[in-house]
Amino acid sequence: MKTVREILVNVDKCTGCRACEMACSAFHSNPKFSSINPANSRIRVVSNEITDEYVPVFAGNYTKAGCDGRHVYMIDGKIYSECSFCRASCPTRDYFIEPDSHLPLKCDMCESTPPLKQPWCVEVCSEGALVYSEREVEREEPVQAALGQVETGLQALMKQHGTEAVIARLTQMRDQK
Amino acid sequence: MRYAETGFNLEVDLTRGTCERVATQHDLAEHYLGGQGSAAKLLWDRVPAGTDPFSPDNLLIFSTGLLHGTPLPACNRTVVNTFSPQTNLMSHSLFGGFFGPEMKYAGYDKIIIRGKAPDLVYLYINNDKVEIRDAKHLRGKGCTETGDLLKKELKDQGVQVAAIGMAGENRVFMATIDHNYASAARGVGVIMGDKRLKAIAVRGTSAVNVARPAELFEMSQRIHQKMAGSSGCGDWMAVDEDDSFHHNHFAWGNARTRRPGYWNEELQDRWTRLKYDNMDRQTGCYNCPKKCRNVIKMPGHPRFGYKCFGKDTYHMAAYLELDFSFEILAVAQEYGVDSYSMPQVIAFALELLEAGILTDKDFPGMPADVKGRFFYLLEKIVRREGIGDILADSVSQAARRIGNGAEAFDHNTTKKFEQLPIKLGKLNPAYFLMIATGEKMSITQIEGSFPQDPLPTEEQRQEFVNGWEAVPDEKFKEYFLNWKKRSDISDEATCDIVDWNEAMHYIDDSLGFCGFVSSFRGQFGGDVPYHMNNIPEAIELATGMQMDKPKLWKNFQRIRTLIRAINVRRGLRRKHERPPEDHWAVRDEKYEQELLSKYYTFKGWNSEGIPTRQTLEELDLAYVADDLEKSGILDPTVGASR
Numbered sequence: 001m002k003t004v005r006e007i008l009v010n011v012d013k014c015t016g017c018r019a020c021e022m023a024c025s026a027f028h029s030n031p032k033f034s035s036i037n038p039a040n041s042r043i044r045v046v047s048n049e050i051t052d053e054y055v056p057v058f059a060g061n062y063t064k065a066g067c068d069g070r071h072v073y074m075i076d077g078k079i080y081s082e083c084s085f086c087r088a089s090c091p092t093r094d095y096f097i098e099p100d101s102h103l104p105l106k107c108d109m110c111e112s113t114p115p116l117k118q119p120w121c122v123e124v125c126s127e128g129a130l131v132y133s134e135r136e137v138e139r140e141e142p143v144q145a146a147l148g149q150v151e152t153g154l155q156a157l158m159k160q161h162g163t164e165a166v167i168a169r170l171t172q173m174r175d176q177k
Numbered sequence: 178m179r180y181a182e183t184g185f186n187l188e189v190d191l192t193r194g195t196c197e198r199v200a201t202q203h204d205l206a207e208h209y210l211g212g213q214g215s216a217a218k219l220l221w222d223r224v225p226a227g228t229d230p231f232s233p234d235n236l237l238i239f240s241t242g243l244l245h246g247t248p249l250p251a252c253n254r255t256v257v258n259t260f261s262p263q264t265n266l267m268s269h270s271l272f273g274g275f276f277g278p279e280m281k282y283a284g285y286d287k288i289i290i291r292g293k294a295p296d297l298v299y300l301y302i303n304n305d306k307v308e309i310r311d312a313k314h315l316r317g318k319g320c321t322e323t324g325d326l327l328k329k330e331l332k333d334q335g336v337q338v339a340a341i342g343m344a345g346e347n348r349v350f351m352a353t354i355d356h357n358y359a360s361a362a363r364g365v366g367v368i369m370g371d372k373r374l375k376a377i378a379v380r381g382t383s384a385v386n387v388a389r390p391a392e393l394f395e396m397s398q399r400i401h402q403k404m405a406g407s408s409g410c411g412d413w414m415a416v417d418e419d420d421s422f423h424h425n426h427f428a429w430g431n432a433r434t435r436r437p438g439y440w441n442e443e444l445q446d447r448w449t450r451l452k453y454d455n456m457d458r459q460t461g462c463y464n465c466p467k468k469c470r471n472v473i474k475m476p477g478h479p480r481f482g483y484k485c486f487g488k489d490t491y492h493m494a495a496y497l498e499l500d501f502s503f504e505i506l507a508v509a510q511e512y513g514v515d516s517y518s519m520p521q522v523i524a525f526a527l528e529l530l531e532a533g534i535l536t537d538k539d540f541p542g543m544p545a546d547v548k549g550r551f552f553y554l555l556e557k558i559v560r561r562e563g564i565g566d567i568l569a570d571s572v573s574q575a576a577r578r579i580g581n582g583a584e585a586f587d588h589n590t591t592k593k594f595e596q597l598p599i600k601l602g603k604l605n606p607a608y609f610l611m612i613a614t615g616e617k618m619s620i621t622q623i624e625g626s627f628p629q630d631p632l633p634t635e636e637q638r639q640e641f642v643n644g645w646e647a648v649p650d651e652k653f654k655e656y657f658l659n660w661k662k663r664s665d666i667s668d669e670a671t672c673d674i675v676d677w678n679e680a681m682h683y684i685d686d687s688l689g690f691c692g693f694v695s696s697f698r699g700q701f702g703g704d705v706p707y708h709m710n711n712i713p714e715a716i717e718l719a720t721g722m723q724m725d726k727p728k729l730w731k732n733f734q735r736i737r738t739l740i741r742a743i744n745v746r747r748g749l750r751r752k753h754e755r756p757p758e759d760h761w762a763v764r765d766e767k768y769e770q771e772l773l774s775k776y777y778t779f780k781g782w783n784s785e786g787i788p789t790r791q792t793l794e795e796l797d798l799a800y801v802a803d804d805l806e807k808s809g810i811l812d813p814t815v816g817a818s819r
């Protein structure tokens with residue numbers, strides 16, 4: 001069994017206060033809580049008061065290339081851009097990029113020793129727009145033991161040229177030697 | 178490195194087109210905190226007494242609070258100060274939202290604007306990069322519309338924008354500066370417009386550092402949790418739909434008529450449905466667990482946000498219902514006008530028409546119905562067209578320009594500023610002093626810590642004081658325990674109560690705290706998360722500066738006295754310190770003047786309400802005393818005597 005840690009985002013409950021950004025940046029500063037900088041936060045509230053859009057989004061994987069972001073979603077009559085839900089740290093926007101080093105940021109669920117009860121963003125979200133949960137899932141059977149370098153190479157050759165051709169060629173090479 | 182503050186101001190000269198990042202004096206916060214406190218020091222030092230508010234030498238200052246950007250919750254009110262053409266005194270204005278913290282993250286404690294641009298410009302601040310940019314394409318655009326357009330133009334949804342609408346552009350005295358759905362009222366939009374500054378767009382990505390991180394964060398979280406679960410702070414009007422208090426007790430029209438018994442259950446049900454059927458959500462300001470702003474979108478009308486009494490002013494001025502306020506607020510907010518003073522100006526104009534002082538010729542094409550008339554006058558005023566050009570100068574000045582008896586209809590102003598529409602029976606001594614001597618122009622900006630009314634039984638009073646953490650001194654518990662009838666309270670207690678009420682506002686407005694979690698809210702329930710007993714610790718942990726209750730109190734007195742001196746230098750005297758004559762039906766001039774004298778003495782001011790040399794010296798303001806003596810305002814031969 002393994003533990004999956006999740007944060008449920010309820011956009012209808014978000015008030016746009018950005019306490020989550022404050023707490024995240026404080027926790028991840030060094031020493032802890034010594035500085036506040038929402039630009040350093042691993043959660044950002046994508047907001048637009050004109051369209052009534054308030055979407056907390058967590059930093060996910062880094063991507064080298066930006067995208068066109070052309071998809072537009074309409075949910076309950078409200079328009080959301082693709083960026084609203086995208087977790088990528090990408091060159092298209094300045095979210096999830098550490099402002100000084102320009103290195104990508106990624107949510108680590110406030111990893112800490114000893115572990116926190118829940119991540120700080122959830123802790124400060126008194127409206128319940130962010131809800132933390134843990135659930136146990138069956139661990140999948142481990143796949144076969146990892147292949148070594150030689151095996152990986154041979155497997156690729158066998159796939160491309162056929163097993164027989166590879167054996168024949170290997171035999172030939174051994175005999176020539 | 179400084180803690181909590183950035184240590185830099187942004188100085189912008191719109192005449193010369195220069196922007197400069199200037200280091201601030203390192204011990205400024207020790208004496209004046211930040212926000213309005215240090216802004217007052219700048220206005221004293223740099224704007225000579227005779228400066229016309231419309232002169233390029235007038236400054237328009239956007240200040241962060243000393244504690245903005247720290248983890249302390251509900252610390253986000255940006256302060257705007259300048260000199261007002263309406264009162265010729267220092268303007269005091271605040272707005273919530275995200276602007277102040279963003280300024281700090283961009284690296285500035287203040288943005289100081291002087292001069293005037295040749296044509297409409299906006300200021301773009303992206304950390305160290307500061308540009309004065311052309312804004313002709315934004316002319317006539319609404320306040321939130323401007324914010325939206327700038328975010329698109331700058332390709333950055335994270336930019337925070339404060340903008341004026343058409344009212345500010347046209348130098349309407351009631352013009353506001355708006356940010357998201359928050360409004361800086363009380364006469365600052367007019368100066369931003371006069372400087373031809375349409376908007377400030379700010380974006381910051383640097384850190385605010387604090388002195389004692391773990392302790393401050395722990396304190397912040399304790400306060401955050403208290404606030405989130407408490408009904409003792411925040412705007413109760415966001416959740417309590419029983420608004421009988423304002424509708425039954427405040428005056429309607431041009432602050433004329435009380436309608437006791439107006440409120441009823443059927444009305445409450447209908448208005449509650451109207452609100453919730455059209456409300457998208459309630460939103461909060463930066464790092465605050467309360468959600469005081471109601472965001473409304475009526476079909477066919479623009480979206481807007483309101484909080485508190487702002488939802489009542491228009492329909493009460495027009496003797497209409499809530500749906501009218503919703504309709505007109507959606508338009509008025511984009512024009513950028515003060516929803517407290519504007520409805521009174523319109524109602525005043527309609528009274529003059531009824532009285533024959535103005536005639537139909539002054540209102541060409543005006544509809545016959547009151548709703549149509551309000552919209553008509555709103556348009557005329559924000560455009561300064563026809564009679565709107567005169568009305569745009571506010572009730573007091575318009576009355577004098579119109580003449581012919583119009584002055585008598587200017588019945589609800591103090592220091593030329595529109596007051597809340599409250600007309601009561603018997604004089605309330607504390608409220609007399611607060612309205613008379615307040616220099617923040619609205620009673621909401623001075624009342625708030627001591628309860629408005631006594632509790633009926635001794636048990637209730639005892640229970641109230643038992644849990645009363647906010648009192649700066651035990652004597653306030655005594656005052657409350659012995660207080661049985663509203664107007665029956667000693668002058669000594671009255672002076673102390675007014676002083677405490679005032680103190681909390683001056684402290685909040687220098688640190689950046691919202692009145693709904695501090696200065697304004699204690700009067701209703703007493704259970705505020707920020708008060709004199711924990712604010713000193715918050716300052717210490719955030720800034721590293723040594724602070725305790727006596728020192729903080731002295732800071733309040735210093736800032737308050739400096740602001741008094743600023744206004745005294747511009748002509749404020751005892752004769753101006755009069756609540757509207759009809760505020761109470763029963764008045765007692767002799768008693769009122771005696772009380773005022775006692776309060777002046779209590780404050781260390783002379784009989785004209787001018788701080789004495791001794792008071793000024795005790796507050797390290799000898800330089801102010803020198804100046805007041807040099808300009809003949811204080812008599813040097815009186816010296817140290819009070």
